[in-house]
Amino acid sequence: MTSFVFWCTLLVVGVKAANNAAGGFDYGNAVDKSFLFFEAQRSGRLPFNQRVKWRADSGLRDGFPQGVDLVGGYYDAGDHVKFGLPMAFSVTMLSWGAIDFRQEIVGLKQMGHTLDAIKWGTDYFIKAHPHPNILWGQVAAWLFRATKDVYYLKYVAENAASMGGTGWAAREFSWDNKYAGVQILLSKADYMLGKNPKSVSYVVGYGQTYPVHVHHRGASIASVSVLHSSVGCLQGYDTWYRRPKANPNVIHGALVGGPTKNDNFSDDRTNFEQTEPTISASAPLVGLLSKLQSVTAGNSGPHPKVAPAPSPKSDIPVEFLHSITDTWTVGRTSYYRHKVIIRNVSQKPITDLKLRFENFSGSIWGLSPTQDKNTYALPQWLKVLKPGSECSFVYIQGGPQAEFWVQSYH
CATH class of the missing domain: 2.60.40.290 (Immunoglobulin-like)
Structure with missing residues (x-):
């Protein structure tokens, strides 16, 4: 599991080696937008400080027919389903980034948003395990890190293969395997933000050009506060899904699926393989981009840092x-x-x-x-x-x- 740290360490080495020639991306701005995406993916009753105003409360009776309160958590992607495994992976990656890149995240004044994003997921998981003091899961590696008890490390070493830690999918970076992350270097982060043959930022809302037909149900249908009426599933598909115009709501910070191996990208809402964002893809970016911002500070390039706007008063009318x-x-x-x-x-x-x-x-x-x-x-x-x-x-x-x-x- 330490390979995520190694992955980011390699990225940092790449940044230091090419700092003078780097494109000067504002990674801090991309971090802030990533948190806006997590706010847009919230399910349940939204908090008073919700920044994505086109979202509203949803899923307020989840689990009620079964006698369990499952309100809350995150929608996995653009089709608004709550999947436990991707959600757990995303919260883990956010937590891991907060642990290993605490100083960098604090330096960007993003620790509050980081903890809010983590808590929104963990609150849901606590409710998803209704029996007191019982939480089943493969958590031995984290227990070793917290307690330094070698028993847990030995357990992981002896059972890694059976738990999916080794032996399969070694070429993919996912919730089951982090090994492939060591193959990713600085160029991949800059590629996502616009340093690619298409000059397209695959993080929505970042850079000069980014996808505007994102495969995302909430972003592609006008807010109820604008329409003054709700849109049903069939109406949403018939009226909004194939609509040629850009999405009425900008889902800032969403990392879409991206281009083909030949760098081709079709900004088409029906092309979900390329235009659908997921929380599991965005979660690792928080720690990574925070670290990159800390080691490239002062290198302005074509994406200069922008001074943050003054914090609005709480009583703004x-x-x-x-x-x-x-x-x-x-x-x-x-x-x-x-x-x-x-x-x-x-x-x-x-x-x-x-x-x-x-x-x-x-x-x-x-x-x-x-x-x-x-x-x-x-x-x-x-x-x-x-x-x-x-x-x-x-x-x-x-x-x-x-x-x-x-x-x-x-």
């Missing part, structure tokens, strides 16, 4: 509902039409609302520029945003979406 309504390509750059709904979720009318933008380089409609740079206000004809009411604006730009937050209001 509006929420933003973001969607991509169209996309097209000019040369090697993909452009996106973004629509953002601003909704007053407070009990009081709002006036003089001003929004601060970062990473914005396109054109905008529905907001008025102010004298302050990168700051926009509601249009002059909209004096008051009443409780429960909403307005919208549209902007077009290439690459990732802009970042914005409430700067002031009355």
Whole structure:
């Protein structure tokens, strides 16, 4: 099981050897987006600090017919099924990254999100084992690491083959086998983020060009807060599955299946082999990318680090509902039409609302520029945003979406 650490160690060696020639990817930004993907995959009643606003509560009666509370956990991939084994693997990889790359994750100010992501999975597993003080599983290797008792190490050594640790699938990196991970070097991480023949980032929301027809049920159907009605399974398939337009919801941080061995990639929602993301593919990236960011800090390249936006106040009276309504390509750059709904979720009318933008380089409609740079206000004809009411604006730009937050209001 230490081969995951060895895998990342090899990656770090590769980074140090090629640091001067590296592309300068902002691995820290990719880490943050990975956690957004885990939030988008949550099942159950969502917490108050949920950042992916187009998601809502789901699966609130899981297990009830059998008399067991199985609400919570993660959906495995784009088709929204809770599979125990991939979920356990994903939580294990997140935990492993937090243990071995604690300093790097803390340095990125992502330990809180890391622990939240782990706890969301472990809370579910605790409920999935309803008998007190009983937890069956192949945990001897972890017990040795925690207790230093050689009994557990001996148990692993004598039973590794029967537990699937050796002897099969040695060429695949999976929840049963980590050996193939040592074959992955720095180039593979950069490849995923856009250093490939297609110049496509296979992590959604990262870089200038990324998949927009992701095979993901929640991302490919407009939110209930936008449609104001739910979409059934048949309606979702008939109306949304083969829809040629980009997904209305951007599922940030999702690592899709990726290209063929010949670097060919088809951004097609029905091509699930290439466009479907999974939590088991994204989980190992957290520790890995955190380490890569720590050893390449200061190497800006074409993906410079962006200062984080100020933390919003907890009493902000509006929420933003973001969607991509169209996309097209000019040369090697993909452009996106973004629509953002601003909704007053407070009990009081709002006036003089001003929004601060970062990473914005396109054109905008529905907001008025102010004298302050990168700051926009509601249009002059909209004096008051009443409780429960909403307005919208549209902007077009290439690459990732802009970042914005409430700067002031009355």
